[in-house]
Amino acid sequence: MSSLALLPSQKPPETREGAARVPPESLIYDWNQVEAPPRPPQPFGLIDETLRDGIQSPSATNPSLEDKLELIELMQAIGVDAVNLGMPCASPRALADVVAMSRHIQARRLTLTPAVAARTVLSDVEKVIDAVQQGGMPLTLYVFIGASSLRQWAEGWSLDFLASASAHTIGFAVREGLEVAFVTEDTSRSSPEILDRLFRTALGQGARRLVLCDTVGHATPAGARALVRWTRQLIASTGCPGQVEWHGHNDRGLGLDNALAALSAGADRLQACGLGVGERVGNTAMDVLLLNLKLLGWYTHDLSRLADYTRKVSEALRIPIPFNHPLSGEDAFRTGTGVHAAALIKALGRGGGRLADHLYSSVPAQEFGREQRIEVGFMSGLSNVRFWLQSRGLPSDEALCQEVLCWAKERDSLPREEEILQVVETHRRRRQSAG
Structure with missing residues (x-):
């Protein structure tokens, strides 16, 4: 497309120098702050699930190892603190890739904490142990099981069976030296009675993270807050150390809202995928989540490579970026409308790229590796x-x-x-x- 990038150093044609440079933020009245939720008091982390849940999208391609390694580097660049490398039990290639990625993280001295997923099945955990031994570094095990009454009815399971399988698998993993996160599928539609039994069992066996899954995107922000608060109270009542993670899907279009609600309610870590890829309509989008955390002032890491990250996710998984996707979409920062273009040109002359960034956008493009285009x-x-x-x-x-x-x-x-x-x-x- 024909376009013009408005770069910070570029002077617009036929404009005069000397106009007062006013910080654009001082010209904005922010209604968002009138009833804004308080900054989360707890430190929080982010785990990238693109290489596990993301590639479960029916439309996604399993990336090459080279692409996976490049994605890991970009996750490091945007400040993500953990990455799920996949399921070693899925195939010989999956195991080999987990080992290679583990070795890469060590060789490059990345600060990312590597994790993997497994069912509550001993043979799955044994593959994780193989990956640890071959890769030469610890892996956090995310072991999952279906929890809701609906899932139990469909599978013919009982709550006693779920508790027994969970205890057996978690206990085995902990004895083998693995750090364990316990993942209950369909948590957001599971009763307190079910969750109380399973969570106490998991914590008692040594699990140190409870992952609350909105597996089918059922939750609303109110539900996410209620579930996180209830879980924190349960952990406190056990006397066991434990943290809460939120894993959300976007079936109702509430993935981002639910993640922010879970964080404000006390979640210690949020899970998300690049571009929101994943099962059905996908997961919470890591890029959009980071964008909003940054604009809320809750995330201080440099995000100038965030657009590089989303482009690589798109390339590696062969998932096109929607033209209207926040931040990374082709149309995110461009205009062909005369009145908008005229105002942008004037803003560039009076206040430089920062003023132009704010005039017809709530997102400062330069801060996230993009630029305004006419x-x-x-x-x-x-x-x-x-x-x-x-x-x-x-x-x-x-x-x-x-x-x-x-x-x-x-x-x-x-x-x-x-x-x-x-x-x-x-x-x-x-x-x-x-x-």
Whole structure:
């Protein structure tokens, strides 16, 4: 597409220097702060599930090992503190990849804590032990089992069976030296009686994390808060050390809202996947979660490589980025509308890239590795065309600008850059012939 990146160092055409530089934040009244939730008092972490739950999407491709290693590096770059490397029991390749990724984390001295997943089955845990021995570094084991009455009815399980299988598997893993997180599938639709029995069993066997799963995206923010608070009270009543994690899906479009609600209610760690990929409509999107945590002031890590991370997730899993996806979508920071473009150009002249970033966006593009872009199209005005031409060192006389604008307005979609340049060249040749 034809476009112009408004870079911080780039001066807009035909603007004067000397205008007062005003911090854009001082010009914004933020209603979000009127009834804003308090900053979470507890330190919290983030675990990236892209290489486990993310690749369970029916539309995802299992990335090559090279792509997985590059993704791990980018997870480190955006400040994620843990990564689920997959399920070693799934296949020989899955085991080999977990071992290779573990070795990479060690060799590169990354601060990421590696984790893996397994069913509450001893043979699954034995594969995890193999991965630890071959990879040469500890792995946190996320061992999962279905919990809700609905799941029990479908599977023909009893609560006694679930408690016994959980105790047996967790006890074995802990004795083998593994740190264990206990994952109850469909937690958000499980009764307190079921969860009380299973959680006390897991903590008693040495599990140190309880993962609350909104497996089918059933929860609302109110439900997420209630579940997290109830679980924290249960842990406190046992006297056992334990932390709470939240794992959310996006079936009702509430993945982000639920994650933030869980965090404000006391969750110690949030799970998410790049671009929100995963089963059905996917998981909480790690990139959108980080974006909002940063804008809330709850996350201080540099996120200038966040767009690189989402692009790599898209490339590695062969999942296209929706054009309107927050932050990373093609349309996130571009406009072809005349009145918007004119205002952006003025903002660039008066306050630089930071003011332009805030004028028609709630997200400061530069802070997250993106930039504002101006297009020429059927909704454009002369400001779009003039700026587009001048920034490329091309003539921008009135006749040419009017010709390009009239041509663009006759189209049903935004033209490509080479198409606009062809109009410019045709105009030049016609003037030469006339001269």
